[in-house]
Amino acid sequence: MKLRRSMLFIPGNNPGMIQNAGVLGADSIILDLEDAVAVTEKDSARILVRNAIKTLDFYNSEIVVRINPLSTDFGFEDIKEIAKVKPHALLIPKSTTEDIKACDDILKRIEEYEGFENNHIKLFPLIETAYGLENVYNIIKASDRVEGVLLGAEDLTADLGIKRSREGEEIFYARCKVASACRAFRVDAIDTPFTDLNDYEGFVEDIKRAKSIGMTGKAAINPRQIDTIHDVFAPSKEEIEYAKRVMKAQEDAKREGKGVFSLDGKMVDAPIIQRADNILEKARLSGLL
Amino acid sequence: MEVKRIAKSGTFESNDIYIIVEPKGDEGIEINLESIVMKQFGEQIKKTIEDTVKSFKIKSIKITAKDRGALDYTIKSRVETAIKRAL
Incomplete structure (x- = not known):
C-alpha cells in the first residue's frame, strides 16, 4: 500500500517552484505541462521538467507529469520527451479509453527502446468530461499501468454546462462513479482540487465529503492545502x-x-x-x- | 548545427535565467552574462552555458544571459530551448 493522500500541482515552467517542490511534504507532485503553461512556452516547460526530473531530488514525493491532451500537437511530444527520464507516472487530461491505450502503447515502445523495466511508467487518467466519466470503468481497464484516477470537476462541470458550488452537490454523482470504479480495480480515486484558498472551513468539509463517498486522496493547488488533506484522510x-x-x-x-x-x-x-x-x-x- | 535567427527563452523571475541567442558573423561562442551572483558563480554559469552550446555542436553563436539565480538544470534548459528555437 502506498499513501497517495495528496497530489500537488506545480506549474511546469516555473523553476523556483519546481526546485522547492520536494520539501513540501505532498505524497505526489504533479509537474504540469498543460493548463499552467502558455501555448508559446510548451517547448520550454517540457525541457525544464525533463531536466528537473533528471537532476533534482524530490525526496519522498513521487513525480507525476501532466502532459497535454493527446488531441493537441503537444501531447505525444510530451510523452516522448518525459518518458525518457522515468517519472513515476503521467497524468492524461480529458482521458478516453483510446487515449489510455495509445499512451500504453507508446510507453511500451519507449521502455523497450530505453531498456527500462516493462510497465515501469504508470498512468493516471484525468476524468473531466461527461464522455470520460461515463466510460471511467473501461478507461481504468484499458491499461495495467493505471494506478489511480483524478477527477477534474472544473472542466467536467463546464462540459456539463452547470455551475460549480461550494457544497459540490453537482459533482456527487461523478465522485460516486469514480470512487466505485476505482475501488473495483483497487486503484486510487483522487478528488478534484478545492480552489478557494481563503475558505478553510469549506475546504475541510469538501475533503470530508469526498472521503465519505470513497475518494482516497485529493489534488492540491497550493502547498498550504497539504497538511489539511493529510489530517482529514488520516484515520481518527x-x-x-x-x-x-x-x-x-x-x-x-x-x-x-x-x-x-x-x-x-x-x-x-x-x-x-x-x-x-x-x-x-x-x-x-x-x-x- | 547552425543558429539561423534570434531566439529567446526564460523569464526575469527569481531562480530563472533569460537567454537571447543570435547568429554571430565569425566562429566562436560569445557569452555576455549579467547575474545577481556574478562574483561567486559567474564562471560556473558561463561554463554551463558553453557546455550546453557545445553539446549541440554549434561553433558560432552569440548569447546574452540575464541570470536571476538559476540552478544548473534551469540554465541548461533555457539555453537548450533558445537554441532549438533558433535553428
Missing part, C-alpha cells in the same frame, strides 16, 4: 482504537475456534476485519502507530 484516534480492538478480538476468537464473533454486542465478520486491517495499515504509513 477512535477508528484506530476500534481497529486495534477488532484485531485483538479476532485473535481471541481464533484461539477459541470461533469463525464469527461479536464486539460491543455487534457481529464482526470478514469485511469489518478487512476494514480494521486497512485502517491500521494507513495509520502505520501515516506515522500514527
Whole structure:
C-alpha cells in the first residue's frame, strides 16, 4: 500500500517552484505541462521538467507529469520527451479509453527502446468530461499501468454546462462513479482540487465529503492545502482504537475456534476485519502507530 | 548545427535565467552574462552555458544571459530551448 493522500500541482515552467517542490511534504507532485503553461512556452516547460526530473531530488514525493491532451500537437511530444527520464507516472487530461491505450502503447515502445523495466511508467487518467466519466470503468481497464484516477470537476462541470458550488452537490454523482470504479480495480480515486484558498472551513468539509463517498486522496493547488488533506484522510484516534480492538478480538476468537464473533454486542465478520486491517495499515504509513 | 535567427527563452523571475541567442558573423561562442551572483558563480554559469552550446555542436553563436539565480538544470534548459528555437 502506498499513501497517495495528496497530489500537488506545480506549474511546469516555473523553476523556483519546481526546485522547492520536494520539501513540501505532498505524497505526489504533479509537474504540469498543460493548463499552467502558455501555448508559446510548451517547448520550454517540457525541457525544464525533463531536466528537473533528471537532476533534482524530490525526496519522498513521487513525480507525476501532466502532459497535454493527446488531441493537441503537444501531447505525444510530451510523452516522448518525459518518458525518457522515468517519472513515476503521467497524468492524461480529458482521458478516453483510446487515449489510455495509445499512451500504453507508446510507453511500451519507449521502455523497450530505453531498456527500462516493462510497465515501469504508470498512468493516471484525468476524468473531466461527461464522455470520460461515463466510460471511467473501461478507461481504468484499458491499461495495467493505471494506478489511480483524478477527477477534474472544473472542466467536467463546464462540459456539463452547470455551475460549480461550494457544497459540490453537482459533482456527487461523478465522485460516486469514480470512487466505485476505482475501488473495483483497487486503484486510487483522487478528488478534484478545492480552489478557494481563503475558505478553510469549506475546504475541510469538501475533503470530508469526498472521503465519505470513497475518494482516497485529493489534488492540491497550493502547498498550504497539504497538511489539511493529510489530517482529514488520516484515520481518527477512535477508528484506530476500534481497529486495534477488532484485531485483538479476532485473535481471541481464533484461539477459541470461533469463525464469527461479536464486539460491543455487534457481529464482526470478514469485511469489518478487512476494514480494521486497512485502517491500521494507513495509520502505520501515516506515522500514527 | 547552425543558429539561423534570434531566439529567446526564460523569464526575469527569481531562480530563472533569460537567454537571447543570435547568429554571430565569425566562429566562436560569445557569452555576455549579467547575474545577481556574478562574483561567486559567474564562471560556473558561463561554463554551463558553453557546455550546453557545445553539446549541440554549434561553433558560432552569440548569447546574452540575464541570470536571476538559476540552478544548473534551469540554465541548461533555457539555453537548450533558445537554441532549438533558433535553428
